[in-house]
Structures are given as structure tokens and as C-alpha cells.
Amino acid sequence: MANENEQIILDDEEIFDKDLLDDLIAKENIDGFREEFLALHSYEQSEYFEVSDDDIRQKMYRYLSPDEVAEFFESLEIDEEEYEDLFEEMNAAYASKVLEHMSYDNAVDILNQLSKKKIASLLMLMNREDAKEIKALLHYDEDTAGGIMTTEFISLTINTPVHEALMRVKEQAPDAETIYVIFVVDEEKKLVGVLSLRDLIIAENDTYIEDIMNERVISANVADDQEDVAQTMRDYDFIAMPVLDYQNHLLGIITIDDIVDVMDEEASEDYSRLAGVSDIDSTDDSIFQTALKRLPWLLILTVLGMITASILGSFEETLEKVALLAAFIPIISGMSGNSGTQSLAVAVRNISTGDIKEKSKFKLALRESGSGFLTGITCATSLCFIIIILYGQPYLALIVGTSLTIAMTVGTTIGSVIPLVMNRIGIDPAVASGPFITTINDIVSMLIYFGLATSFLT
Amino acid sequence: MANENEQIILDDEEIFDKDLLDDLIAKENIDGFREEFLALHSYEQSEYFEVSDDDIRQKMYRYLSPDEVAEFFESLEIDEEEYEDLFEEMNAAYASKVLEHMSYDNAVDILNQLSKKKIASLLMLMNREDAKEIKALLHYDEDTAGGIMTTEFISLTINTPVHEALMRVKEQAPDAETIYVIFVVDEEKKLVGVLSLRDLIIAENDTYIEDIMNERVISANVADDQEDVAQTMRDYDFIAMPVLDYQNHLLGIITIDDIVDVMDEEASEDYSRLAGVSDIDSTDDSIFQTALKRLPWLLILTVLGMITASILGSFEETLEKVALLAAFIPIISGMSGNSGTQSLAVAVRNISTGDIKEKSKFKLALRESGSGFLTGITCATSLCFIIIILYGQPYLALIVGTSLTIAMTVGTTIGSVIPLVMNRIGIDPAVASGPFITTINDIVSMLIYFGLATSFLT
Numbered sequence: 001m002a003n004e005n006e007q008i009i010l011d012d013e014e015i016f017d018k019d020l021l022d023d024l025i026a027k028e029n030i031d032g033f034r035e036e037f038l039a040l041h042s043y044e045q046s047e048y049f050e051v052s053d054d055d056i057r058q059k060m061y062r063y064l065s066p067d068e069v070a071e072f073f074e075s076l077e078i079d080e081e082e083y084e085d086l087f088e089e090m091n092a093a094y095a096s097k098v099l100e101h102m103s104y105d106n107a108v109d110i111l112n113q114l115s116k117k118k119i120a121s122l123l124m125l126m127n128r129e130d131a132k133e134i135k136a137l138l139h140y141d142e143d144t145a146g147g148i149m150t151t152e153f154i155s156l157t158i159n160t161p162v163h164e165a166l167m168r169v170k171e172q173a174p175d176a177e178t179i180y181v182i183f184v185v186d187e188e189k190k191l192v193g194v195l196s197l198r199d200l201i202i203a204e205n206d207t208y209i210e211d212i213m214n215e216r217v218i219s220a221n222v223a224d225d226q227e228d229v230a231q232t233m234r235d236y237d238f239i240a241m242p243v244l245d246y247q248n249h250l251l252g253i254i255t256i257d258d259i260v261d262v263m264d265e266e267a268s269e270d271y272s273r274l275a276g277v278s279d280i281d282s283t284d285d286s287i288f289q290t291a292l293k294r295l296p297w298l299l300i301l302t303v304l305g306m307i308t309a310s311i312l313g314s315f316e317e318t319l320e321k322v323a324l325l326a327a328f329i330p331i332i333s334g335m336s337g338n339s340g341t342q343s344l345a346v347a348v349r350n351i352s353t354g355d356i357k358e359k360s361k362f363k364l365a366l367r368e369s370g371s372g373f374l375t376g377i378t379c380a381t382s383l384c385f386i387i388i389i390l391y392g393q394p395y396l397a398l399i400v401g402t403s404l405t406i407a408m409t410v411g412t413t414i415g416s417v418i419p420l421v422m423n424r425i426g427i428d429p430a431v432a433s434g435p436f437i438t439t440i441n442d443i444v445s446m447l448i449y450f451g452l453a454t455s456f457l458t
Numbered sequence: 459m460a461n462e463n464e465q466i467i468l469d470d471e472e473i474f475d476k477d478l479l480d481d482l483i484a485k486e487n488i489d490g491f492r493e494e495f496l497a498l499h500s501y502e503q504s505e506y507f508e509v510s511d512d513d514i515r516q517k518m519y520r521y522l523s524p525d526e527v528a529e530f531f532e533s534l535e536i537d538e539e540e541y542e543d544l545f546e547e548m549n550a551a552y553a554s555k556v557l558e559h560m561s562y563d564n565a566v567d568i569l570n571q572l573s574k575k576k577i578a579s580l581l582m583l584m585n586r587e588d589a590k591e592i593k594a595l596l597h598y599d600e601d602t603a604g605g606i607m608t609t610e611f612i613s614l615t616i617n618t619p620v621h622e623a624l625m626r627v628k629e630q631a632p633d634a635e636t637i638y639v640i641f642v643v644d645e646e647k648k649l650v651g652v653l654s655l656r657d658l659i660i661a662e663n664d665t666y667i668e669d670i671m672n673e674r675v676i677s678a679n680v681a682d683d684q685e686d687v688a689q690t691m692r693d694y695d696f697i698a699m700p701v702l703d704y705q706n707h708l709l710g711i712i713t714i715d716d717i718v719d720v721m722d723e724e725a726s727e728d729y730s731r732l733a734g735v736s737d738i739d740s741t742d743d744s745i746f747q748t749a750l751k752r753l754p755w756l757l758i759l760t761v762l763g764m765i766t767a768s769i770l771g772s773f774e775e776t777l778e779k780v781a782l783l784a785a786f787i788p789i790i791s792g793m794s795g796n797s798g799t800q801s802l803a804v805a806v807r808n809i810s811t812g813d814i815k816e817k818s819k820f821k822l823a824l825r826e827s828g829s830g831f832l833t834g835i836t837c838a839t840s841l842c843f844i845i846i847i848l849y850g851q852p853y854l855a856l857i858v859g860t861s862l863t864i865a866m867t868v869g870t871t872i873g874s875v876i877p878l879v880m881n882r883i884g885i886d887p888a889v890a891s892g893p894f895i896t897t898i899n900d901i902v903s904m905l906i907y908f909g910l911a912t913s914f915l916t
Contacts, residue, residue: 039674043694075695170659179656180638197655198637201628218499234722236501237533237715239697256714257695260721264692267725268807274732275803275892276796287828294800295833301796302837305789306844312785313849319784323777326784327770330791330900331763337792338734338759338893342752345733349726370745375753379760386764391771434733434892435796442788 016044018051025056030063038068045072054089066094070101073110079284083113087122096125099134103177105150105258108137137252145229146222148262149243149252152176155183158192158210162203169197178255181240184213191217191242191250219244222251227352229254230262270352274345276301276435297435304439308333308446315450318457324391325453328400329446335379335404336411336445337438343368343415344437351423361424365416372412376405399453406452407445414440474502476509483514488521496526503530512547524552528559531568537742541571545580554583557592561635563608563716566595595710603687604680606720607701607710610634613641616650616668620661627655636713639698642671649675649700649708677702680709685810687712688720728810732803734759734893755893762897766791766904773908776915782849783911786858787904793837793862794869794903795896801826801873802895809881819882823874830870834863857911864910865903872898 017036024033037045037060049057049072061069078086087095099107099122111119111134119138123131133151140146154172156165165182173179182200184193193213203212219242220229233241239256276297285293312319312329319326347364380401387397415437475494482491495503495518507515507530519527536544545553557565557580569577569592577596581589591609598604612630614623623640631637640658642651651671661670677700678687691699697714734755743751770777770787777784805822838859845855873895 041674041676041694075693166659173656173660179659198631201624201637202631216497216499234718235533236499239714256697256718260692260714260718263718263721263725267721267729271725271729271732271803271807274729275799277800277803285825287825287832290825290829291832291836294797294829295836298793298797298833298837299840301793302789302841305792306841308788308792309785310848312788313782316781316785319777319781323774323781323784324771326777326781326787327767327774329784329787330766330770330904331760333788333792334763334766334795334897334900335756335759337795338896339752339756341733341892342735345729345735349729367743367745367748371748371752374745374749375756378749378753379756382757383760383764390768434799438796439792442792446788 016040016048018048021048022052022056025059025063028059033063037064042072043075046075046077050076050078057089061090061094066097067101070098073098074102074106080113083110084115084118087114087118092121093125096122100126100130103150103152104130104133104137105148105177105252107134108147109142111138112142140222143226144222145220145224145226145243145254146251148226148229148258149222149254150177151252153183153240153242153250153253154179154181155185155250156209158184158186158208158213160209162200162207162209162212163205165200165209169200177253178240181238181253183242183250183253184209185250189250190248191219191244193217194242217242220254221246226262227266230259230266233259234263266352270348274341274348274434276433297433301435301439305442308439308442311443311446312450315454318450318454321457322396322453324393324396325399325450328403329449331383332400332404332407332449333442333445335376336407336441339372339375339408340411340415340437340441341434343372343412344419344434347416347419351419361420365413365420368416369409369413373405373409376408379408380404395456399449399456403445403449403452406448407441410444410448411441414444474498474506476506479506480510480514483517483521486517491521495522500530501533504533504535508534508536515547519548519552524555525559528556531556532560532564538571541568542573542576545572545576550579551583554580558584558588561608561610562588562591562595563606563635563710565592566605567600569596570600598680601684602680603678603682603684603701603712604709606684606687606716607680607712608635609710611641611698611700611708611711612637612639613643613708614667616642616644616666616671618667620658620665620667620670621663623658623667627658635711636698639696639711641700641708641711642667643708647708648706649677649702651675652700675700678712679704684720685724688717688724691717692721724810728806732799732806732892734891755891759893759897763900766897766900769901769904770908773912776908776912779915780854780911782851782854783857783908786861787907789841790858790862790865790907791900791903793834794865794899797830797833797866798869798873798895798899799892801830801870802877802892805874805877809877819878823871823878826874827867827871831863831867834866837866838862853914857907857914861903861907861910864906865899868902868906869899872902 021033021036024036037048040048049060052060090098099110102110111122114122123135126134137146137149137151140149142148152175154169154176156168160168169179169182180197182195182197183191184195186192193210193215194217195209195213199212199214218232218236218238220232222243222245229241232238233254233256240253242250243252243254245251277294346368350364383404384397384401387400388394391397418437418440479491479494482494495506498506507518510518548556557568560568569580572580581593584592595604595607595609598607600606610633612627612634614626618626627637627640638655640653640655641649642653644650651668651673652675653667653671657670657672676690676694676696678690680701680703687699690696691712691714698711700708701710701712703709735752804826808822841862842855842859845858846852849855876895876898
């Protein structure tokens, strides 16, 4: 037995034999293809589907039943724009059957990428019950608890005896997203408790659900932000969490696999914004698409950069007197930009992981400014020595050093205060991207540097 | 019933009544404290513990048994350095009992923060069996599958009949980290299959484990990097994954809650490095600690910045001729830095999410350079118009525009090629931090700008 067993170890690059599958499809060996393909894990099936071209996909639709396709569509990870094409290629009746067999939350995620017209036509072709459930879920905002929940959960009433409960779970199991968390409701479908399958399995046979359930339920409201839900589920180490309406009726559940996706999304978002790039995960874009997506931001930065240039232009006289001043423009603007980005990152990260409380915001800004001053004065001192040694100009060293210290102090203050203020007035602080802070700091640091130099020279 | 029920909704800031607990402790009302405290979820208990001072913690140790403390120590999130103090404050015999009652993987995580001497003394006080298991786990590198796995899993032998299996699961349940994934081993403890509790519950009573288990097991090797394990578990939507030695013996399991922590860690790491800041999550640091942690990087950047300054200094003559050239230093270095950081972020993110295959690396670098050229020429054209309108100097516009285009093309190339090359030669590409790329791009862009200007003027 042990030797027959096919162990798949992480390190293997090839998790399935693509060439074999391609070959079976090319030879139109339906049974052979089905045998090989259906033996794969649904994630591997989705990987094969993703790398295959239209012709192969069309054949796959013919060789596989809608519920077999639905199985791996749950794991599909393609760019949002591609879904439209994907569903155009597919026969509409077949497509609606595929969606019918998917879990509701994933079907809704896909439908959200399609046009209103396409959604309506697909829902029309579905069986009435599934269409109704999916239609209800489509109403919720994609970023809310309602938008990521599914209605396929296991619920019991409080007066169920334990020996009956396992049977009820078994009945509801085929359709449920998870059977490991069981929700307990009263006659009005209000949530009154929760228990794990583990609790149920180790419970004494002669007790009732009411006796073993946990009444202190942590739940999400249907309108809660998905990021907050993710935070709570991580904090509490939940594998599923109930979603309620405003009257405490149980509407659906959110499972840990959705939360993992949310976390990934949010981390990617914060990261992209720090770099000022919106298309970080679109690897398939062409050069033109990439350029087009980045251009708006870069044009704004060009205009902002022109402000810096105009300010420096107005100091032309000073620059003509001491041309060497120009040599230190990059280091002063660069260091103020770098330390500002550090403070920005710390502030944004603390806000988005929820680590920061209202009263400690001021403390954070103060710490960033203070550390900006301390690091500034240290870097400035080293720089002064280097300038005196290299150029023998103590006055230049003094101007550059003082400017660097002030620029880094102000830079860290701007970097931390802007996101904190944005968070305060309800704007997602991550939109204060790295390049934006850097460019603001360019303007400010140049004003400091040349203001100081000019007043020194006159 | 429904009205008695205490619903906890996400939005509530106060998840427990700290003042009440403080008050009960102050009044030394042991029973009252125990009743209130033990009714909380372990995450809430850990939150209360984290915000309490030494005096309160000492009383908590007296009022609560080691296994009650162990319960919420599993959820504890404090800075790594604080564990040393925490375990100094605690009576050693009590501390060893707490660790004994924790799940092995979490006990190991804590012990890894303590001194060798402290670990040895705590292990001595533990019961022999737990000490042995924990000692074995301590051998593995913290960042590997072995370092995050636990040995508390449920295993069955292949010849177990289904009707017996549920009983076996029930027996092993109290100690198991998860009972929802069941591992099937042969006589030599080699892993031969896996099944979910769901499979077991819906299985026919007259079958054997062998008939319902999945033989195609996805597993991790004990030495695998935790990041790779996290990636696989996310891809496959696993809630638990087996860890094997080189002979396929089942050593332990990794559960989804550990993976969520790993993901969080890794995202934080990538993010910090993009900003060039190592202490992103240490909110409790003082101004001096913060400054000290950031200083090394900033000093390196100062020295690198001095290189830029020296290069510009060598162009003093050119600067004296046309002082206005200096006005465009920030925009050229800034734009090349910004677009370079964008490319860096895209490359690092694609490498770390495993989205990129060997052959598409070249494609990615090419796309970044190409998009750098396209966005560069567009921004440069706009900038030329502005310069001509504002200053009426077409030659200046030409020099600045050409430099900007070249600098952005080279900047994006550097930003994408450096991390790809680092990944190729086995260095974590995230160490090529944003500030580093920005500073390299400063040097290169200034060489381009003043090289071009000088050759134009002579």
C-alpha cells in the first residue's frame, strides 16, 4: 500500500502532468482524460485550466459535466477582466449549471465581474432556488461581510437532542460550506448560540444542544467591512463566523478560506499603494496596458515635480552664486523622502492592522518626528564631516547639515501625520502613497534648503 | 432565550469590561473574577492580560490554574523580547505547567524566545512526555514546516472500519489541534492517506477507512520553508496539512491558524522592506529605540547620497553656466526613483506570491522597461511644454525631457532586474528595499542628466 501511494511533496515544480493531459485531449481520449483529470485536486485542475487555451477549454466543457467544472472553478484565480470572456466562450445553459453547482459565495464573486445583462440571462437559466439565493447575495457590497458570506451553513434548533444532532448535520452536510461550526437558532431564525462539531462529537448522548452550545457568540453584521471581519476571525482563530442582520437573524457565514483571500487582497493593496502602483498583480498585462495604468499617477507627480522645479528656479540667483549647492539637492530631498516613507509605512501599517488606538496616534506622530530629528542630526553630522574633508567648505557643510536635519524632521512628521489625519477624517490612509509623500517632501525640503542657503548668503 | 443572549457585534470597541475585572482583582474577589474572566473568549482573556500591569498579572497567576492560563497564552500577541520578562516574573514550576498545557507548537514558539538556560530549566520541571515532544520540536528551524507544526494530530490505521473510526477520533479529540482532518498511516507510521471528518461522517458504516481515504496526499517536508507551506495551503484551501520526514513518516501537522500568522508576518516583511524600515510593528518603542533601529540604513543611504553629490560636484562648471539646470534635479531623480520603486514592488510581489515562472522573468523585466520608456516619454513631453511655456527655453526643455525619458527607462529596468537577479542567485529579493533602489536611481539619473547637459553645452 505504502509504495503504491503517490506522495506529492511541495518542492516539486510539476504538480501534475500537463503534457499527458494535453495529449489525451488532442487524441480526443475522453475516458483517459477524465480519469487523469478527475484524479487531480481541484486546485490542480484549475491550474491546468488556467494555462490552457480556448480550444482545450472548449473540449474540457464537452468532456466534463457542469458540476465537475464547478468543482475547480471554485479555485480559479484569473484576472477580473477575464471572466467576461470566459463566460462568453461558454454555452449559457452550461455556464448557468456550472454556477448552480458552485458554492453561493464563489458564484457571486464571479457574477460580480460580469455585465448586468449577462448576470440576468444566467440567473434566468438557473433553477429557481439557487437563483433566488444568489440574487439575494448579489445585493451586498463586494467589500462587506454580506459580500463574502455564503448561505450554505448548518443550523440546528436549541431543543435538538445531541443524539439527533449528528444525524441532522449529516443530512445538511452535502450542501454546507463547512460542517465544523454549527449554528443554533430559535424559532424566529435568530442566532442564539454556536458549537463546533468537535463539541458535538465529544458531548454526552443524553444532553440537548442548548446545554452544550456557546451562547456568547462573536458575529459580524452584514454591512461590516470585510477587513474588520478578517481581523476578528484572525484574532479569535475562527474557522467560520456568523453574519447577522440588524435584528440578529442569521443570514450567512464567512469561512476562513475567504478570510485568507481578503488578507491577501488587503496586504497587496497596502503594498501597491506604498509603491504607488495599482496593477501589481496583473502579470499578463502588455507593455501598453502597464504604461496606461501607471500614467495618471506619474503625470500628477510630474506636475507636482514642476512645483519643486519652479521653487528652485526662483532661487536661480543663489544657485548662480554657489553652484555647488545643487550637488546636495538629491541627498537632501532623497533622505527626507526616504525617512518620510518609513514613517508613512509605519503609520499605515499600524492603522490597517488595527494596532493603534485613538490616544496613541499623537504618540506615534511624536515618536516619528523625534526619531526623524535624532536620525537627521546624526546623518547630518556625518555628512558635514565628509563635506569639510572633501570640499573644505565649513559654511556649505553647515547649510547642508542644518537643512538635512530640518528636512528629515519635517519629512517624518509629514509622513506620519498625513495618514493619521486621513484615517481620522475617514479616508483610507493607504491612498497617501509613497510617491505622493516623497514628492510633498521634495517641495518642503527644497524650500528649507534654499531658504536657509539664501538667507545665509545675504 | 433569545433575549437573554448576549450578542457581541464587531463594531463594539469594548469587547470586555476591563474596569469590572480590574475592580474584582483590586477587591481580591477571586470567585467573582474567575466567573467573569473565564466567561470570556481566550482571545479576550489574552487582550486583558496584555494591557494589565505586573501586579494584576501576579494575582491572575494566583487566581487561575496553569491550564486556564495556558488557554489564553495560546492567543497572546506580545513583542518577542517581552517573553523573557514574562517568564522571569512567573514561578518556574507554574510556568512549566502552563507550557505543558499549551499546544506543542505554541509552547515551542514561546520557548524559542527564551534563553537556553531558561528553556532547560523549564523542560526539567515538565512531565517527561510533554518535555520530550517539545524538545523534539525545538530542534527545527523557526521558519520551516518543522518549526510551525504540532505533533497533536489524529491518526488512524488503514484497516480501521468506519463505524470504529468515529470512536477513535473521539478518544484522540481532547489533545488534537484539529479533529477535522484525519491522517491515515500504515504499520510503519508512514502516511498513506488523508480524509476529512466530513468524509467520515457521511461514509457508509460498513466500509473501511482505506475505501474512503484520499491517497493523493499533498504534504510538506519538515525542512520546507514556512512561506512555501503557506502558499500551498492557501492554493489548496486546506485547513490542515501533514508534515513528513524524508522517509514519508508523519511527524506533525500545520493548521490554518498558523498559516494566517505566517501570511501576516510575510506581508509585513515585504511591506517594511519596500519602505526600508525594520521595526514596523514595534509600536511600543521609544523615540531613541526607533531612531537607533533606523539609523544604520539611513547612514548607508547618506553615504550613497554623497556619491550622487560628488558626481554633481564634478559637473560644477556646467552648473555655473546654466544654474537653472539645478531646478530639474528633483523631478528627474524623483520620477526615476518613483517608477523604479513601482517596478521593484511589482517584481518583489510577483516573486513572493509565487506568481512568476522562470521563463516569464525576462518578460516582466522587458515589460517594466518598455512601460518605463512609454510613461517616460509621455511625462517628458508634458514637461517640455511646461518648460517652454514657463521659461521659453527649448534647449533646456530638450535636455530635461530627454534625460527624464532615459532616466525613467533605466530606473524601471534597475527596479525590476535587481530583485529578479537576487531571486535567481538565492537572495530574498525583498532586501532590495525601496530606498536602496531610489538611491541607486539617483546616481544613475544624475549621471544621465548632467552627462547629457554637459555634452550639449560644449
